[in-house]
Amino acid sequence: MKKVDWKRFFGILGLVVYGIFVLFPIYWTINTSFKEVGDVYKVPPSFIPTKFTLEAYKFILQGTGRLALSNSLVVAIGATLIAVFLGTMASYAYSRYPFTGLTNEGAQFNLLTVRMFPPIAFLLPIFWLWKTLGLLDTHFALIVTYSAFNLPLAVWLLKGFMDSLPRSIEEASYVDGYSFWQTARRVVLPLIGSGLAATVALCWIFIWNEFIIAYLLGGTDVILYTAYLPALRRGMRIMWNQIAALSVLAIIPSVIILVLFRKYLIKIYLR
Template sequence: VFSIPPKIIPYFDFTPTLEAYERVFGTKAAWTFVTSLIVASIATIIAVVVGLLAAYGFSRFPNAPMNDERSFFIQLTLRMLPPFAVILPIVTYWVFLGLIDTYFALIWTYTIFSIPLAIWLIKGFVDEIPKSIEDAAVADGYSFGARLRRIVIPLLGAGLAATIALTWLFLWNEFLFALKIAGGEVVTYTAYLPQLRLGQRTLWNVYAAMGTLGSIPPLIILIVFRKYIIRLYLGRR
């Protein structure tokens, strides 16, 4: 279309090359994948641990203060809010504390926004565990930690594994918080992509290379956890 004269069947002068991948691994871009891996993994671990304890409390202590459907819904609204609605106060908060563009700020923000998802997913599976099993463990002298470690966590099975996988996937692909809270010294691969635009020129080949490399970890997670994710959507432990 843009050739003179226009051609119905264009001629593709294309030679396969790994130049774009060499540019990725030879620059700061390669470290952005490491940053994404560190931030997403740490935030996922913290969110799932806190979410497990909170989900257990919501499930096993329904008569406790502040434990009702309203409280459960309020904590879920944090996940329902679009990031654009809260990004300004969050950035202002970290700037005020002098922690903007740090691993701590990004990991903590990711953790706070991942906990509601973890609670929501795990609670349904905790509800399915018969309380009589834990009552028998209490009669045998099991402490709370022992019950959680030897009974609850093994019985959660697919639910816990799927929660870990989905939480990690959401954080790996997150863009807005990574761009506004970090994006300077601490750069994830999603926040680094806009930097590939040089004036009027866009490095589309490097874009494609980073997109391909960035899709590999999620594919690995999906392959490893696929049966657990399927069970989660089917409602089976």
């Protein structure tokens, strides 16, 4: 008779229980997004939609939902590009040249502060900055704010990738007669390409997922999907199927990034 490995059995059981805990809300959101709104409130709850319908998705993709998603996309892409572009410049300088005095410590401290201070503590003055300039509720203000908030992350990640690149490669390139800019463009950038891609992915996710900046600096003319979610909950009868549909649509890009970058995520977080 084969002996049952109880330790293994309970180990796997634990993983399964945790898996159910993690996946149930996600499954339930997908389930809800295909329901009619009356079906959402039923007791006992229906574990698959009683009547499968795409109504909620239609509503989201025809109305403000589509606008919110496309605004989010524009802002996230714009801010990511700026943050990573400026981050690449700064991290290359910090990685290759000594900065003394204020430029070094001051710069590092700026970056650190941005990461540790709660965003809401910044938002009061930033809100008034944009309000005074008359730029509140514009793509511009959102893109600039998001790129400033993600710049420290980009610098920090990219500096790590640059540091691991041996200096002799660049020296060889200078010997071959490349100028500083040629070296940067043709030698350094291609070599840290994967690191660059990972940084883009991570910055993009942080901006795409952000809520309070979107809510306070946008919201009327330029509404991002995170700020649109609570707006959907107003009214007598909450259209949970629409909220669920928007949630599902919003998660899809992040899932794609997770699957594509699963190997880098570990490396990034370990640094």
